[in-house]
Amino acid sequence: MVLIDAIVIIFLAAGIIFMFTGVIGLLRLPDFYTRLHATGKCDTLGEVLIIAGLLLYHLFVYSPGAELSVKLVPVKLLFLIIFIFLANPTATHAIMKAAYKTGVKPWKKGDARM
Amino acid sequence: MRGCEEGKGKEEKMNAKSGKGFGILVTFCAMFLFWLLLSGIFDALHVGAGIICSAIIALISHDLLVKEKGDKMLSKSFRFVIYLGWELWQIVLANFDVAYRVLHPKMPIDPLIIEFDTSLRSDFALVTLANSITLTPGTITIDIKDGKFLVHAIAKKPADALLVDKTMQNKVADVFMEW
Numbered sequence: 001m002v003l004i005d006a007i008v009i010i011f012l013a014a015g016i017i018f019m020f021t022g023v024i025g026l027l028r029l030p031d032f033y034t035r036l037h038a039t040g041k042c043d044t045l046g047e048v049l050i051i052a053g054l055l056l057y058h059l060f061v062y063s064p065g066a067e068l069s070v071k072l073v074p075v076k077l078l079f080l081i082i083f084i085f086l087a088n089p090t091a092t093h094a095i096m097k098a099a100y101k102t103g104v105k106p107w108k109k110g111d112a113r114m
Numbered sequence: 115m116r117g118c119e120e121g122k123g124k125e126e127k128m129n130a131k132s133g134k135g136f137g138i139l140v141t142f143c144a145m146f147l148f149w150l151l152l153s154g155i156f157d158a159l160h161v162g163a164g165i166i167c168s169a170i171i172a173l174i175s176h177d178l179l180v181k182e183k184g185d186k187m188l189s190k191s192f193r194f195v196i197y198l199g200w201e202l203w204q205i206v207l208a209n210f211d212v213a214y215r216v217l218h219p220k221m222p223i224d225p226l227i228i229e230f231d232t233s234l235r236s237d238f239a240l241v242t243l244a245n246s247i248t249l250t251p252g253t254i255t256i257d258i259k260d261g262k263f264l265v266h267a268i269a270k271k272p273a274d275a276l277l278v279d280k281t282m283q284n285k286v287a288d289v290f291m292e293w
Contacts, residue, residue: 018209018213021209021212021213021216021217022212024216024217025212025215025216028216028221029216029221029223030223031225033225033254033266034223034225034268036254037212037252037254037266037268038212038216040248040254041205041208041209041212041249042209042212042213044205044249045205045206045208045209068154068156069154069155071154072151072152072154075151076151076152079151079152085249086245089244089245089248089249090245092248092254093244093245093248093254093255093256096254096255096256096266097256097257100256100257100264106225106227106266107225108225108226109223109224109225
């Protein structure tokens with residue numbers, strides 16, 4: 001039980017660290033496109049790690065001895081992970097394309113911060 | 115001679131028909147499995163409603179999920195699963211790359227926009243490549259037009275990985291067998 005708790009805590013902590021890096025990137029990077037690099041990538045792995053931690057916790061703590069509809073909750077979390085892996089890069093790409101089409105100028109090395 | 119050609123045409127039609135039936139069957143099974151896993155209640159009412167709904171969806175939109183004949187699709191999905199493993203590792207690398215660039219006091223970034231051609235043509239292959247580019251270190255897809263990719267890279271090195279090495283293009287082309 002303690003082992004499961006430790007693994008789950010590691011997953012959650014890693015997820016939160018990646019999300020935190022994404023936020024720092026959002027604040028520090030100079031323009032729209034580079035900010036999307038930070039949010040688009042760190043959010044994906046951060047969310048997936050957090051959900052994976054919840055999935056493991058549910059699998060080992062709630063699932064044994066529960067009825068079938070409770071046992072299926074990890075499967076739903078797994079669908080959530082797959083959906084995030086599909087939807088997050090697609091959404092990032094859509095925002096990027098919208099910005100490019102409306103003429104947001106990309107930042108070049110040496111420019112002032114926007 | 116003519117009869118032979120007619121026979122050939124008929125055979126092709128038959129193949130297309132069986133392909134359609136196969137597509138409907140696969141879609142129905144996938145949808146019904148999805149329904150069962152999401153509902154988790156196995157009485158007559160819920161399972162019956164699931165069968166009816168999956169059947170309607172399979173009849174209307176089977177051509178979205180399955181477009182080709184069975185044998186090729188099976189080997190493609192197998193290659194795709196192997197590719198997903200490699201892709202997951204790339205995602206972890208991408209996150210460490212972004213974390214390094216963001217947390218470094220001097221922020222080693224040098225953004226540029228690059229353009230390159232691919233030999234890929236099918237929608238699914240293009241979407242896979244585009245999403246893979248977005249998830250791997252330092253690059254995001256901006257636009258695809260007729261197999262031409264517009265990519266925003268955060269520095270010179272990740273851009274070179276796409277322009278010079280072409281590891282990812284070759285891997286995706288391998289998965290979908292489109293060279």
